[in-house]
Amino acid sequence: MCRWLAYSGTPILLDELLYKTEHSLIDQSMHSKLGVETTNGDGVGVGWYEAGEQPVPALFRGIGPAWGDVNLRELARVTRSGLFLAHIRASTGTPVQQTNCHPFRYGRWLWCHNGAIHEFRELRRDLMMAIDPDLFPSISGSTDSEVMFYLALTFGLREEPVRAVERMAGFVEQVAKAHGVAEPMQMTVGTTDGDRVWAFRYSSVGKSRTLFYSTELNALRTMHPELEVLRGLSEETRLIVSEPLGELKGAWQPVPESSYGVIQKGADELGSFTPR
Incomplete structure (x- = not known):
């Protein structure tokens, strides 16, 4: 299906996470270890916010495989942000085209998704008529x-x-x-x-796609005092x-x-997710 990441914290260059980590998002586009498919080559996208600038996030989306997108590589090595979403796509049947690449944007909001609505073609009309x-x-x-967005x-x-996404999931299940x-x-x-990040993990069958969050920086610094990169990041990262x-x-x-999480200033939040 797809792979995605969300980053919030000390501003960093996009390529630090897209390219430079051991199992970066670009590496996952060719060698996913936990996804349904090993290869996620049906498009790539990143949306990011710039502090003090235009509140509407910038958006880059390309239809080629992430590993070969030279424009993404150029952009990522010079673009710095404290909040961004990035996504690599494996299509579940809809065309490989720019408008189908994630993240999706509406005003200040960005949205990316891994998974699928089963029998979407059959349900699509009824779902879209409710928008x-x-x-x-x-x-x-x-x-x-x-459509979910x-x-x-x-x-x-x-x-x-949180309640809106619960209503969305409940409505899809009702229509289905x-x-x-x-x-x-x-x-x-x-x-x-652009201020907070929400993440959701849910499936009707109760066996959802994988999702992970990073350990608090203070704890990581204690476990790995030898890593200098951790010293330059804020505790909110x-x-x-x-x-x-x-x-x-x-x-x-x-x-x-079946849970959701919120990354925000101060204490983060983790709670149960129940379709309504």
């Missing part, structure tokens, strides 16, 4: 991931993100049931408004990833099944 008419013209692609926006993502489709939802989702970016002992914690 707010004012939001509908902004849809530009044909993926289930983008606009349903979440319709159900209040900008006001109550009406069509006789069992266990339709498979998702890990990352979304942000966090990562959420589809699969670990390396084998550093104690660095990665699995996100529990």
Whole structure:
């Protein structure tokens, strides 16, 4: 399916995570260890925010394999950000085109997804008819991931993100049931408004795709005092990833099944996720 990461913390160059780690996102595009497919070559995208600049995030999306995208490599080596989402795509049936590459953007919001809505072609019309008419013209692609995003926006993502995504998942399951489709939802989702980052792990079958969050910096510094790179990062720095970016002992914690997490200033949050 796909691989993605979300970073929030001390501003860094994008290539530090996209290219330079032991099992970077670009490496995962060719050699995924925990994904459904080993290769994720149907497009790549990154959305990032610049402090003090235009609040609408910048967006780069390409349709080629991430490992061969020279424009992404050039951009990543000179672009610094304290909050960004990046995604490599393995299509589940919709075309390989720029408008189908993640992250998706609406105003300040970014959204990326790994997974699928089972029998999406059969459910698509009913799902799309529930999207707010004012939001509908902004849809530009044909993926289930983008439909999920606009349903979440319709159900209040900008006001109550967790509850909105729970409503989205519940609505998809309701529509699927009406069509006789069992266990339709498979998702890990990352979304942000440029201030906080929300991550969700859920599937109707109860066996969701992998998702991990990074250990608190203070604990990592205690475990690995020899790593100078950890000294330059703030205690607020966090990562959420589809699969670990390396084998550093104690660095990665699995996100529990049917749960959500929030990266934010101060204490982060971890809670249970229940479709409504």
